[in-house]
Amino acid sequence: MPDQSSFKIEKMVKFRxxxxxRFFVGILPISLWEIIFFMLPVLLIFIVSFLIVKExxxxxxxxxxxxxxxxxxxxxxxxxxxxFRLALTAVVLSAVLAYPLxxxxxxxxxxxxxxxxxxAMILPFWTNYLIRAYSWQIILANNGLFNExxxxxxxxxxxxxxxxxxxxxxxxxxHFYMVLMTMLLYSSMDAINRNLMEAARDLGxxxxxxxxxxxxxxxxxxxxxxxIFVFIMSFGDFVAPSILGGGKKPVFTQMVVDxxxxxxxxxxxxALAVIMVVTILIVLILFLRRVESITAGSSxx
Amino acid sequence: MTIxxxxxxxxxxxxxxxxxxxxxxFLFLPIAIIIVFSLNSGRYPSFPLQDFxxxxxxxxxxxxxxxxxxxxxxxxxxxxxxxxTVLGFMGAYAxxxxxxxxxxxxxxxxxxxxxxxxxxxxxxxxxxxNSFLSLQNSLLSVIISHTVFCAPFALFIIRAxxxxxxxxxxxxxxxxxxxxxxxxxxxxxxxxxxxxxAAALLTFTLSFDEFIIAWFVSGFQPTLPVKIxxxxxxxxxxxxxxxxxxxxxxxxxxxxxxxxxxxxxxxG
Numbered sequence: 027m028p029d030q031s032s033f034k035i036e037k038m039v040k041f042r043x044x045x046x047x048r049f050f051v052g053i054l055p056i057s058l059w060e061i062i063f064f065m066l067p068v069l070l071i072f073i074v075s076f077l078i079v080k081e082x083x084x085x086x087x088x089x090x091x092x093x094x095x096x097x098x099x100x101x102x103x104x105x106x107x108x109x110f111r112l113a114l115t116a117v118v119l120s121a122v123l124a125y126p127l128x129x130x131x132x133x134x135x136x137x138x139x140x141x142x143x144x145x146a147m148i149l150p151f152w153t154n155y156l157i158r159a160y161s162w163q164i165i166l167a168n169n170g171l172f173n174e175x176x177x178x179x180x181x182x183x184x185x186x187x188x189x190x191x192x193x194x195x196x197x198x199x200x201h202f203y204m205v206l207m208t209m210l211l212y213s214s215m216d217a218i219n220r221n222l223m224e225a226a227r228d229l230g231x232x233x234x235x236x237x238x239x240x241x242x243x244x245x246x247x248x249x250x251x252x253x254i255f256v257f258i259m260s261f262g263d264f265v266a267p268s269i270l271g272g273g274k275k276p277v278f279t280q281m282v283v284d285x286x287x288x289x290x291x292x293x294x295x296x297a298l299a300v301i302m303v304v305t306i307l308i309v310l311i312l313f314l315r316r317v318e319s320i321t322a323g324s325s326x327x
Numbered sequence: 328m329t330i331x332x333x334x335x336x337x338x339x340x341x342x343x344x345x346x347x348x349x350x351x352x353f354l355f356l357p358i359a360i361i362i363v364f365s366l367n368s369g370r371y372p373s374f375p376l377q378d379f380x381x382x383x384x385x386x387x388x389x390x391x392x393x394x395x396x397x398x399x400x401x402x403x404x405x406x407x408x409x410x411x412t413v414l415g416f417m418g419a420y421a422x423x424x425x426x427x428x429x430x431x432x433x434x435x436x437x438x439x440x441x442x443x444x445x446x447x448x449x450x451x452x453x454x455x456x457n458s459f460l461s462l463q464n465s466l467l468s469v470i471i472s473h474t475v476f477c478a479p480f481a482l483f484i485i486r487a488x489x490x491x492x493x494x495x496x497x498x499x500x501x502x503x504x505x506x507x508x509x510x511x512x513x514x515x516x517x518x519x520x521x522x523x524x525a526a527a528l529l530t531f532t533l534s535f536d537e538f539i540i541a542w543f544v545s546g547f548q549p550t551l552p553v554k555i556x557x558x559x560x561x562x563x564x565x566x567x568x569x570x571x572x573x574x575x576x577x578x579x580x581x582x583x584x585x586x587x588x589x590x591x592x593x594x595g
Contacts, residue, residue: 048507052421056414056437056478063475064440067451074454084458127350130343143347145586150354153578154536156552157571160559161357164364169373171360205354233339255442262444264539269559279446286543292454299447306444 071303075296084292092297102281106301109278112192113261116199117253120207123200124252128211129241132218144212151205159198159269166194166270190272198266203259207252214248215241246320254313258306278302358575365568372568383569393570396554400535403466403550407473408531414474415481415526420515423489437479448475449540456544468544473534480533481526484589488522489515521588528585532578 078089096102131143150158165171166189173185188194218241226236260266264279273280278298285295364372368380387393418437427433440448452472456462462471492515500510516523538552545553551574558567 049421049425049427052417052424053427053433056418056482057433059414059474059478060436060440063452063455063471064448067455068443068447070455070459071447071451084454123350126343126346130347134340134343135347141590145583145590146351147354148586149579149582150358152532152536152582153358154538154552154555154571154574156536156538156555156559157361157567157574158357160555160567160571161361164372165356165360167373169371171374174374201353201357204350258442259444262446264446279444282446282450286450286453292450292458295450296454299450302444302447 068303071296071299074293075300077293079291079293092294095294096297096301101276102278102298105276105278105281108192108275109261110305112195112199112267112277113257115196116203116260117256119196119200120204120256121249121253124204124207124211125245125249127204128208128215128245128248131208132212132215133241140216144209147205147208151202155202155265156269158201159265162194162198162201162270163189166197189270190274192267192271192275194270195267195277198270199256199260199263202266203256206255206259207249210252210255211245211248214245218244243320247317250313250317250320254310257309257313261306262302358579361568361571361575364565365572367565370565371563372565383565384573386566387569387573390566393551393554393558393566396549396551399466399545399548400551403469403473403541404531404535406470407477407534408527410470410474411477411481411530412485412523412527414478415483415485416519416523418478418482419486419489420511422486437482440476440479445476445537445539448472449543452540453543463546465546466548466550468546469541469548469550472540472544473537477530477533481530484526484529485519485522488519488525492518521591525585525588528581528588532581532585536574536578 074084075092076088076090078085078087078091131140135143167173168185168187168189170189172188173182176182177185188197222240223236226240231239262279264283267277268280268283271277276284279302282295282298282302285291285298360372363376365383366379366381367376368382369377422430422433449472452468452475456468456471462468496518497510497514500514501507505513536552537550538556541550542553542556549557551570555567555570555574558564558570
């Protein structure tokens with residue numbers, strides 16, 4: 027076995043000494059596409075956020091007005107805090123719901139069904155987000171399935187209004203992001219060496235102890251990466267808050283879209299977008315540090 | 328002790344299996360609901376259900392604007408899928424044949440468009456394409472924009488596939504006198520064909536279902552999700568259920584075929 031792998035490495039090294047000109051031919055098209063149509067436009071957002079808009083056109087006149095506007099007007103801050111809280115709630119809800127699901131698929135379901143279940147789970151996740159949100163609108167409406175079931179079960183007499191509140195937004199978020207969380211948790215649980223668990227059992231550790239001392243710590247990276255994704259995506263989501271949450275209590279993304287589609291103030295929209303980017307980057311850095319400390323801790327301990 | 332353990336295990340397992348079942352009910356509920364109401368004759372999507380009908384589907388076929396948006400979406404998705412798969416393959420193959428020192432940095436750069444919220448990407452591209460390139464809102468804008476996140480996606484899928492193709496095979500081909508292009512054409516492409524097909528299909532559905540960016544940049548040539556959004560704003564229309572059901576089944580079928588190719592074993 028070791029012979030084979032060292033042989034392979036030697037071959038790889040030899041193989042990889044090819045003239046890099048071919049390498050550039052392959053790598054350049056996709057890199058250029060991303061530099062021109064991704065990096066450049068995103069950088070432009072930063073520049074445009076310091077410009078002004080006159081008669082629906084961008085004018086090259088530097089100003090801080092957009093930012094002072096945002097920081098001085100409370101509606102923006104209320105929307106920001108609302109978005110932040112909704113995103114955090116989405117992280118907690120999807121983690122709580124996804125964890126037992128990922129655990130069950132990784133450790134209870136027989137191996138031959140696991141891939142099948144994961145594929146089945148991705149199916150609804152991958153389909154049109156807009157129509158799924160619309161479907162939740164039907165389910166959560168006053169005369170929708172949810173209220174009908176509660177009525178039949180005699181739990182309520184008058185329907186509870188969920189639709190067009192942020193409870194409905196959370197339902198939409200959870201339905202979408204729970205799958206993402208499950209996939210990431212599952213992949214880190216599936217990677218756990220099952221011999222390790224058997225060894226723990228042989229040494230007399232009960233199910234709970236095996237869980238807390240082996241499975242949970244080793245699933246943490248998946249949990250954290252999942253949380254990052256769920257946070258970023260729900261914080262940046264416009265569809266669920268507007269279709270399910272309604273417009274009475276707008277979230278931050280709705281403010282951005284208002285500036286784009288309503289007042290067509292692209293520089294203001296850009297300033298709001300910059301604040302979103304900064305928020306996402308801060309969250310990313312904070313969480314990733316946590317991942318690093320965990321992986322460092324598990325390798326030394 | 329062992330008996331007790333086994334009993335507890337059986338009970339816990341049953342609860343967890345039931346939980347899996349409930350989770351799947353939750354996940355598939357919206358899809359089932361749309362399909363049920365698309366076949367229900369009532370104008371409003373509420374219970375109790377009324378007669379079975381296909382009239383909403385027939386009504387769709389008469390809506391020329393809607394059909395136009397379907398055509399737009401198909402054009403965009405097919406083009407995006409083709410460009411993304413080609414760019415993704417070239418990138419993945421290049422990464423494999425030369426050890427890039429900054430490989431992780433490059434992969435991070437490629438992952439960025441996939442993690443940025445589409446709202447930000449949409450705004451950035453709207454400003455860039457409209458105000459700076461003066462490219463008026465059109466399908467071309469949508470194609471360019473969708474490729475931004477579909478091409479890296481294709482790259483990651485194809486890269487994973489190429490890893491299964493042993494480098495010794497490629498060397499053997501050269502030793503036997505095959506040129507680089509011949510090796511790619513006759514060895515690499517056939518061996519990673521499942522990865523290419525999977526990448527093409529998955530990027531197709533990604534583009535076909537994308538709403539926000541298309542909404543910002545498509546202008547007077549709406550794609551299907553943009554059209555559906557306008558329909559939804561216009562109040563309750565049972566035809567939305569019908570088009571929704573079609574889109575669900577269409578996307579899920581393509582995805583299933585894609586997953587089949589993704590899971591296919593290579594003999595390389």
